Structures are given as structure tokens and as C-alpha cells.
Amino acid sequence: MKILHLSTNDLHGGAAKAAYRLHKELIKCDIESIMLVQNKQSGDKNVIGPKNKFRKFLNLMRPTIDRILLKLTNKNCREQRSLNILPSITYKKIKEINPDIIHIHWIGGGFIPIEEIRKYDKPIVWTLHDMWAFSGAEHILSNKGCYKHGYFSKECKKTNRCLLDKFIWYRKKRSWKKLDIQFVAPSDWMLLCVQNSFFSNKKNLLIHHGVDTDVFKPLEKSIAREILNLPQNKEIILFGAVHPDQEHKGFKYLQESLEHIKKQNVVLCVFGDASENYFDSLEIDFWKIE
Incomplete structure (x- = not known):
């Protein structure tokens, strides 16, 4: 079995480290595991990142372009957001790798265009490191009315004035409603969130993040x-x-x-x-x- 992990980074940030730990543990279990990332920090031969300076520069610019667009369109979009609207070569790479399972992790910062994900013809697992998968452009939001009732509902309009969030949420709902996908939530709270979103009809599982028991173990x-x-x-x-x-x-x-x-x-x-x-x-x- 060949598993492909999609992650913006392989070592930078908590979500990336969680994805990388899982990748390494799968290899220890004699499972073929590959990571495809926007920004590569490790020297791992099984992690695929940009190959040339132009691609590296373009990938570094993706979150910057997101921030510029957010500032130009709406002053109310202040918290971290990912639009994921720029084209990428990720789909071409996935076709070359030809995995049995695609495991999506944190893909913010413009890594993968929203509409590209619906092209994947392999079973998809998505670990929810934050709320971006079922929200607008935000990664964290406090008003559950937005993802529960929709970004055009009266429950959401009271608190969310970022027009781009409505646009991004609509793109996700339209593009992903027929996905062959299973969501993994690392906490009861996140599981409840995704079960109340437009993914309520998908398979949703609770699987806590693991730890390396060679490093973290009980002591007196x-x-x-x-x-x-x-x-x-x-x-x-x-x-x-x-x-x-x-x-x-x-x-x-x-x-x-x-x-x-x-x-x-x-x-x-x-x-x-x-x-x-x-x-x-x-x-x-x-x-x-x-």
C-alpha cells in the first residue's frame, strides 16, 4: 500500500510535525509513505518538495498573495486565512506518484487549489488540524453558526463581515460535496464541529494524535x-x-x-x-x- 501525505510543510508547525511523525511511523511498519509538501525543511528522501528556485519562490509567495488579496478586498478579514486560489502542479505530481490513499493534513498558505481536490480519484483521508476544511477562509472561528447553518445564514451574518469567507465557503461546499473522503478529528470537540458542518454526511472518526513512546513515557x-x-x-x-x-x-x-x-x-x-x-x-x- 502506498500512502501520500499532503502538507504545506514537513517540519514547520505543529500540524506538519504531526503529519511527519505519522509518515515516519508508517515507514517503520513497512508501509510505503510519501509526503508532498509546498515547503520542505527536512532532508528526508521520501518527502517531495519544490525542485528549483523558481518553484520555491512561488510557493513562498502563495501565503503573501493571500494576505494581499485579503487586505485589498475587505478590512474585516484580519485573522489568518488561506484562500487557496492559485494553480499548482500538485495534481500532476499526485498522478505521477499514483498512491492508494491520499492523506490531507494542513494545506493552508495556498498549497492546493480548492477545486483541484475534487479531481482526486483515490480514497481521501483528511486529518483536521484546524477548522479550515469546513469553514470559509479562516482556520479558526468562534461562531459555529457559520459552518453549521452556512455563511449566508442570519446566524453567520451577525459576526462575520468578511466577504471572502462566504466566497471560499461556497467554493468548498460546491466542489467537495461528492468527495470520497473520511475525516479524522484529533479531539471530541473537532469531531463535533465537522459533524455539524456540510460534511455531516461523510465518515467522521475520532483518532487522537500519537506520541513517540520511546521519548514520552511515564516516570515516577x-x-x-x-x-x-x-x-x-x-x-x-x-x-x-x-x-x-x-x-x-x-x-x-x-x-x-x-x-x-x-x-x-x-x-x-x-x-x-x-x-x-x-x-x-x-x-x-x-x-x-x-
């Missing part, structure tokens, strides 16, 4: 604290996120929670993006795990 608490140079006599709050300033990462809830506890016997342990400018204002001792 005191030993783990000693290895990480953490205090033995204090309560530890663990927080992890990349770009914790983004609203959906939960940093504001951490701030609010810390206001209600006595901080003298508590330390904050941070992994992911542990930049001090995020955490200095919390008035609590914190450790970085790197």
Missing part, C-alpha cells in the same frame, strides 16, 4: 521533576502552545485562572513557545521545557 513524579530541574515541593501548572497570544490557544484563561489561586506554592511550567514577554506579566515563577 519525583524523578521526572529532578530530570527537568523542577521543584519537588510545589504544585505545578503545565501550559503549552505555539503563539500563545492567539485567542484560541487559551492563554487568557490561564491568566484569569491564576488570579484565583495563591501563587507562593505554585509554579508555571511552559512548553512550546515560552517567550518571556508572554509570561512576565503573570507574576508567577515559571520554568521552560525545551
Whole structure:
């Protein structure tokens, strides 16, 4: 069996790393696994990226062109969005590789045109690293009325004033309604989201992200604290996120929670993006795990 993973990156970003870990584990299981990416960061021979400087430059420009179009068309489109409207050679590459299964991961930043996906004549699995597959151009949205009732509904019009979101959502719904596709959600929340979208009639499964058990394994608490140079006599709050300033990462809830506890016997342990400018204002001792 040959599995082809489609991902904007192979190492840059959490979604890319999750896709790459799965790719490597499949190879360990003697399954032929290939990644096709817009931007290649690894030296992995089984990861296919742009071959020449022109293609590399064009791929780097795709998200920039998205941002320019968003600024020109609507000042209300401020959060990260992916339009995925530029043509690509991805479909040609897929035909050459001829996989048995196509596994789509995070394809934002203009990697694959929306209409191209309906051309795929292989079974498709799509792991939902965010909400882009069933939203407009956004990757995260707080108003479930938009993806549940549609971007032209009154429930959505109250909060979403970005015209491009309506256009992108309509393109997706029109292009993907007949896809042979199965969605994989890594959390109960994401599963509920896709089940309430226009993909409600598709196969939707809950499969949590795996971890490398050679690296992450249970240890006796005191030993783990000693290895990480953490205090033995204090309560530890663990927080992890990349770009914790983004609203959906939960940093504001951490701030609010810390206001209600006595901080003298508590330390904050941070992994992911542990930049001090995020955490200095919390008035609590914190450790970085790197």
C-alpha cells in the first residue's frame, strides 16, 4: 500500500510535525509513505518538495498573495486565512506518484487549489488540524453558526463581515460535496464541529494524535521533576502552545485562572513557545521545557 501525505510543510508547525511523525511511523511498519509538501525543511528522501528556485519562490509567495488579496478586498478579514486560489502542479505530481490513499493534513498558505481536490480519484483521508476544511477562509472561528447553518445564514451574518469567507465557503461546499473522503478529528470537540458542518454526511472518526513512546513515557513524579530541574515541593501548572497570544490557544484563561489561586506554592511550567514577554506579566515563577 502506498500512502501520500499532503502538507504545506514537513517540519514547520505543529500540524506538519504531526503529519511527519505519522509518515515516519508508517515507514517503520513497512508501509510505503510519501509526503508532498509546498515547503520542505527536512532532508528526508521520501518527502517531495519544490525542485528549483523558481518553484520555491512561488510557493513562498502563495501565503503573501493571500494576505494581499485579503487586505485589498475587505478590512474585516484580519485573522489568518488561506484562500487557496492559485494553480499548482500538485495534481500532476499526485498522478505521477499514483498512491492508494491520499492523506490531507494542513494545506493552508495556498498549497492546493480548492477545486483541484475534487479531481482526486483515490480514497481521501483528511486529518483536521484546524477548522479550515469546513469553514470559509479562516482556520479558526468562534461562531459555529457559520459552518453549521452556512455563511449566508442570519446566524453567520451577525459576526462575520468578511466577504471572502462566504466566497471560499461556497467554493468548498460546491466542489467537495461528492468527495470520497473520511475525516479524522484529533479531539471530541473537532469531531463535533465537522459533524455539524456540510460534511455531516461523510465518515467522521475520532483518532487522537500519537506520541513517540520511546521519548514520552511515564516516570515516577519525583524523578521526572529532578530530570527537568523542577521543584519537588510545589504544585505545578503545565501550559503549552505555539503563539500563545492567539485567542484560541487559551492563554487568557490561564491568566484569569491564576488570579484565583495563591501563587507562593505554585509554579508555571511552559512548553512550546515560552517567550518571556508572554509570561512576565503573570507574576508567577515559571520554568521552560525545551
